[in-house]
Amino acid sequence: MKFSVMRDEIFNALQRVVNVIPQRSTFMMTQNILLFTEDNLLKLVGTDLEITLMSWAPASIQSEGSIAVPGRLIHDIVRELPNIELQFEVDEQFRMKVTSEFGRYKISGVNPVEFPQRPELGEGVQEIVLENEMFRKLIENTIFACSTDELRAALTGVYFNISEGRIEAVATDGHRLAKMSYTDAKLPKKVFMAIVPTRSLNFVLRNLDGEGSSTLHFGKKHALFELEDTQLYARLIEETFVDYDRVIPKETPFEMSIDAGEFYASVKRVSLFSNPLTSQVILNITPKHVELHAEDVDYGGEAQERLACEFNREDFRIAFNSRYLQDILRHISTDKLQLRFVRPDYAVLANPVDMPKEEEQLMLLMPVRLESE
Amino acid sequence: MNQHLFNPELGHPEIQKKILHSIQSERLPHAFLFYGKEGTGKDAFAIEIAKLLNCEKGPLYICHKCPACIKISKQEHPDVKFVFPIPGSSNVKPEDIAEALQEKSQNPYKRISFEGKTTFISIDMIRELKYESKFKLYEGKKKVFIVSEADRMRPEAANALLKLLEEPPENLMLILVSSQIHRILPTIRSRSQLIHFAPLEGDAILKIVKKYTPQPPEHLASLIRLALGNIKLAFDFMEEDILDRRNQAVDFLRKVVIIEKSHELLIQIDKITASRDRRTMVLLLFFLLTWFHDAYHYKLSPDQKANFINSDLASNIEGFVNGYPDADYPRVINYTQTAIDDLEDPRNLNPALIFTDLSIKLNRSIKPR
Numbered sequence: 043m044k045f046s047v048m049r050d051e052i053f054n055a056l057q058r059v060v061n062v063i064p065q066r067s068t069f070m071m072t073q074n075i076l077l078f079t080e081d082n083l084l085k086l087v088g089t090d091l092e093i094t095l096m097s098w099a100p101a102s103i104q105s106e107g108s109i110a111v112p113g114r115l116i117h118d119i120v121r122e123l124p125n126i127e128l129q130f131e132v133d134e135q136f137r138m139k140v141t142s143e144f145g146r147y148k149i150s151g152v153n154p155v156e157f158p159q160r161p162e163l164g165e166g167v168q169e170i171v172l173e174n175e176m177f178r179k180l181i182e183n184t185i186f187a188c189s190t191d192e193l194r195a196a197l198t199g200v201y202f203n204i205s206e207g208r209i210e211a212v213a214t215d216g217h218r219l220a221k222m223s224y225t226d227a228k229l230p231k232k233v234f235m236a237i238v239p240t241r242s243l244n245f246v247l248r249n250l251d252g253e254g255s256s257t258l259h260f261g262k263k264h265a266l267f268e269l270e271d272t273q274l275y276a277r278l279i280e281e282t283f284v285d286y287d288r289v290i291p292k293e294t295p296f297e298m299s300i301d302a303g304e305f306y307a308s309v310k311r312v313s314l315f316s317n318p319l320t321s322q323v324i325l326n327i328t329p330k331h332v333e334l335h336a337e338d339v340d341y342g343g344e345a346q347e348r349l350a351c352e353f354n355r356e357d358f359r360i361a362f363n364s365r366y367l368q369d370i371l372r373h374i375s376t377d378k379l380q381l382r383f384v385r386p387d388y389a390v391l392a393n394p395v396d397m398p399k400e401e402e403q404l405m406l407l408m409p410v411r412l413e414s415e
Numbered sequence: 416m417n418q419h420l421f422n423p424e425l426g427h428p429e430i431q432k433k434i435l436h437s438i439q440s441e442r443l444p445h446a447f448l449f450y451g452k453e454g455t456g457k458d459a460f461a462i463e464i465a466k467l468l469n470c471e472k473g474p475l476y477i478c479h480k481c482p483a484c485i486k487i488s489k490q491e492h493p494d495v496k497f498v499f500p501i502p503g504s505s506n507v508k509p510e511d512i513a514e515a516l517q518e519k520s521q522n523p524y525k526r527i528s529f530e531g532k533t534t535f536i537s538i539d540m541i542r543e544l545k546y547e548s549k550f551k552l553y554e555g556k557k558k559v560f561i562v563s564e565a566d567r568m569r570p571e572a573a574n575a576l577l578k579l580l581e582e583p584p585e586n587l588m589l590i591l592v593s594s595q596i597h598r599i600l601p602t603i604r605s606r607s608q609l610i611h612f613a614p615l616e617g618d619a620i621l622k623i624v625k626k627y628t629p630q631p632p633e634h635l636a637s638l639i640r641l642a643l644g645n646i647k648l649a650f651d652f653m654e655e656d657i658l659d660r661r662n663q664a665v666d667f668l669r670k671v672v673i674i675e676k677s678h679e680l681l682i683q684i685d686k687i688t689a690s691r692d693r694r695t696m697v698l699l700l701f702f703l704l705t706w707f708h709d710a711y712h713y714k715l716s717p718d719q720k721a722n723f724i725n726s727d728l729a730s731n732i733e734g735f736v737n738g739y740p741d742a743d744y745p746r747v748i749n750y751t752q753t754a755i756d757d758l759e760d761p762r763n764l765n766p767a768l769i770f771t772d773l774s775i776k777l778n779r780s781i782k783p784r
């Protein structure tokens with residue numbers, strides 16, 4: 043294997059890939075990154091066996107080949123070099139020589155056969171092209187509701203449900219649920235579903251450009267996200283997702299609509315006075331106003347605010363954990379939002395008003411029991 | 416029915432056939448518990464099962480050449496995990512564990528040791544397995560998690576493992592390995608298919624030792640004999656000055672029978688337990704055990720000295736048997752074995768106490784009034 047590459051080009055790719063190398067692992071092979079030549083490119087792969095990230099750099103290739111080398115070492119050497127041409131040469135014993143005008147560095151590598159295989163997508167892959175902006179929305183508007191409890195493994199990722207020209211992302215931790223969907227005639231008609239772990243999706247967000255589009259491939263074991271300068275393989279979660287439609291109330295007799303920005307700001311202010319243990323904030327809703335109230339009996343703090351709203355019934359009183367409520371309000375991007383209730387002790391629905399018709403966003407939050415008065 | 420073995424070198428042909436049969440009839444359990452005396456090749460066998468289930472030429476054959484086989488041999492397969500007791504996590508770095516794994520991959524029959532430190536399987540290690548279990552396969556055909564010395568799981572680790580056993584993912588095979596099966600939770604035992612490993616034949620051990628030892632010592636045969644069919648011990652012996660350890664055992668025995676000079680005995684016990692390395696203490700008692708076996712053997716059939724484990728000490732053993740004609744050997748052997756078991760249980764905090772207690776019992780059974 044022999045190639046030359048500009049320092050900035052390879053460093054750009056190294057920076058992306060080195061992030062995946064685990065800090066602590068007994069699986070020493072993952073401390074390496076895989077280098078190989080393909081299509082006149084130098085390709086770099088890093089993995090922690092959960093996320094496999096591939097990036098690349100244009101290189102002038104004299105002879106093809108591949109090698110696994112200590113990832114942080116090569117990253118650190120290249121980082122300290124200015125933007126000059128670097129020559130790489132690998133011998134049969136997998137020793138790599140890097141030459142520049144400053145001198146040469148010899149690095150012992152490993153036979154690439156020992157490096158974990160690049161994840162295979164297998165047959166029957168579902169391919170979806172999404173605008174980056176929409177892909178980001180699907181992730182950001184759901185991922186916050188994922189569970190961190192490993193005993194509920196199925197909930198530690200975002201569930202992607204694809205069918206009938208529609209992609210739906212869902213996350214829940216049992217207390218709240220967030221759902222976002224996007225309809226587009228160009229999307230596949232076939233039914234397919236996968237649970238993508240939160241860690242992988244956070245890596246996607248980190249590498250996702252603001253503009254352009256990405257291609258999502260869902261295989262049986264791994265998903266591949268083809269981004270602008272990166273390909274990210276995410277190992278999927280094996281379990282079956284919960285039947286979430288069952289927990290979403292079909293009829294909600296109490297409906298309130300309110301200015302999203304004002305309401306969020308008010309909740310943030312009032313919450314500062316809630317009891318830190320319960321974080322409880324109470325809403326008293328009347329046809330024209332909503333009154334927010336929080337109180338910390340132990341320290342004597344108390345806050346109350348009144349905002350204009352529209353409500354279709356007489357009086358309604360309900361309490362929330364303010365942190366969960368803020369999580370939901372933070373993910374409303376329209377001017378107006380709607381809260382829909384069944385009973386003070388039943389799941390509450392929140393959704394933006396006036397969304398583009400191909401987008402649909404719904405959040406569900408369990409209220410807390412009203413503190414006795 | 417197919418009568419071939421997937422790895423003749425491995426020994427235990429009956430177990431090999433049984434497992435091949437379960438694969439053929441698609442009745443492979445979610446969990447195995449391999450049990451039997453130490454040094455019967457259980458870990459090595461478990462690793463071969465991982466190959467069998469992942470080899471590109473599998474699942475009834477191991478090619479030893481495909482990437483899956485090579486990676487499993489090197490403990491580098493993403494879908495195969497090998498967990499073993501380690502010192503408390505503050506005492507051990509990932510590199511140390513990786514190095515131990517490396518040694519295990521070079522010789523799966525050898526003991527993984529951390530210089531005499533107390534080791535156990537923590538809940539964090541089982542949690543990692545649980546975390547790993549939620550994913551789909553990385554590249555293999557079946558995830559195989561091997562928990563070696565499963566009896567050294569902390570109670571909370573055992574409970575966490577139980578959760579994994581209660582709802583085992585379809586793509587996972589769990590292999591628990593233990594030479595102290597009585598210390599495994601009954602709830603874990605009942606959820607695993609139990610497979611008993613009998614000691615390997617002397618010939619099989621000799622072949623294995625030669626395979627993993629390029630330059631075996633001259634006295635290899637007597638060394639294996641001294642290891643009483645325990646292949647792990649045979650490899651221990653190749654690293655230690657075993658004859659020295661045996662002399663120490665004989666010395667200890669000498670002090671035990673003249674317990675009247677209890678002061679000297681206590682000094683001796685202090686010396687033995689000073690290192691805090693329970694492995695060497697166990698080894699000493701182990702030699703004592705071989706001595707008693709020989710003595711008992713001689714007493715029953717005095718004309719078969721050639722079969723002594725310690726054949727080089729035949730005349731000393733003869734002298735011992737004649738000197739203490741009333742010794743109750745079955746009882747003496749039993750006491751020594753119990754002391755070994757007690758030493759191996761990390762919950763017993765005071766080795767000196769175990770040795771003192773054993774001394775008194777031995778003295779009374781060797782020289783009854």
Ligand SMILES: [Zn+2]
Pocket residue numbers: 469470471472477478479480481482483484485
């Ligand atoms: Zn193979």
